Amino acid sequence: MSARGSHKTLLQFQGVHKAFGQRKVLQGLDLEVYEGETFCIMGPSGCGKSVTLRHAIGLMKPDQGVVTVEGHDMSSITKPDLRKLRSRMGYVFQEAALLNWLSAGDNVALPLRETTQMPDLEIVERVRAKLELVRVPDAFDKLPSELSGGMKKRVGLARALITDPEIILYDEPTAGLDPEISSSINHLIRELGERLKVTSLVVTHHIGCIKTVADRVGLLDGGRLHYVSTPTEFLASQEPRLVRFLGDRLD
Numbered sequence: 001m002s003a004r005g006s007h008k009t010l011l012q013f014q015g016v017h018k019a020f021g022q023r024k025v026l027q028g029l030d031l032e033v034y035e036g037e038t039f040c041i042m043g044p045s046g047c048g049k050s051v052t053l054r055h056a057i058g059l060m061k062p063d064q065g066v067v068t069v070e071g072h073d074m075s076s077i078t079k080p081d082l083r084k085l086r087s088r089m090g091y092v093f094q095e096a097a098l099l100n101w102l103s104a105g106d107n108v109a110l111p112l113r114e115t116t117q118m119p120d121l122e123i124v125e126r127v128r129a130k131l132e133l134v135r136v137p138d139a140f141d142k143l144p145s146e147l148s149g150g151m152k153k154r155v156g157l158a159r160a161l162i163t164d165p166e167i168i169l170y171d172e173p174t175a176g177l178d179p180e181i182s183s184s185i186n187h188l189i190r191e192l193g194e195r196l197k198v199t200s201l202v203v204t205h206h207i208g209c210i211k212t213v214a215d216r217v218g219l220l221d222g223g224r225l226h227y228v229s230t231p232t233e234f235l236a237s238q239e240p241r242l243v244r245f246l247g248d249r250l251d
């Protein structure tokens, strides 16, 4: 159990299998994320980290096994319930995935414009507050092409936060950023977890990320999670497979 988390499970994978043709990606994945904690999944490129996140948000369905989010079975959830559930979940894409013809402010506003009847004045107010929260208030009128990599990440984060989600899924939030910017993004993720009391699932292959943000961490390998523990225990482990994996990481 983490310092911040409870033992109430918000997100659960039970024996999840997923294959694409002959390629078996998830092979009996078990995963439990407790309310209020930040759970990190580490793993080599192509091991199924993004596939796991897509299952968590209902974009993919397991071939076998069960994914539950806040008690809903994601395979049998009705469309209206899925829509409601998704509005309580934020997804931070690996490539900030901003629409390049819209300003940062309009990108952040999009989920509210698409899913609510909120008056535009209120939307704009909320967007400004979120951009402030992630410390890029000046991005509001800028196009994505006018933003640095780190700023784009922050705008992507603001967009994920705009509906005040209870669960945030991060796909490699620091991939492709230099160490200093990565560190500032990691600290921001930590701070958001603490201030907004959200539950987070973060996939990453950066050690710096787990050191800063994780309450618990596990290694996804061979389609299952291994060595689930606190970051301190995880990094100190002498398990040969983990030592080998961590040894390949530079940060």
Ligand SMILES: Nc1ncnc2c1ncn2[C@@H]1O[C@H](COP(=O)(O)OP(=O)(O)O)[C@@H](O)[C@H]1O
Pocket (backbone or CB within 6 Å): 020, 023, 025, 043, 044, 045, 046, 047, 048, 049, 050, 051, 052
């Ligand atoms: N929609 C898809 N169709 C076919 N193969 C896929 C699909 N999504 C992922 N894969 C395959 O699943 C494996 C895991 O992918 P992914 O979860 O994206 O890896 P990563 O751990 O790097 O995020 C890869 O071999 C990838 O090619």
Ligand SMILES: [Mg+2]
Pocket (backbone or CB within 6 Å): 049, 050, 051, 094, 171
């Ligand atoms: Mg990925």
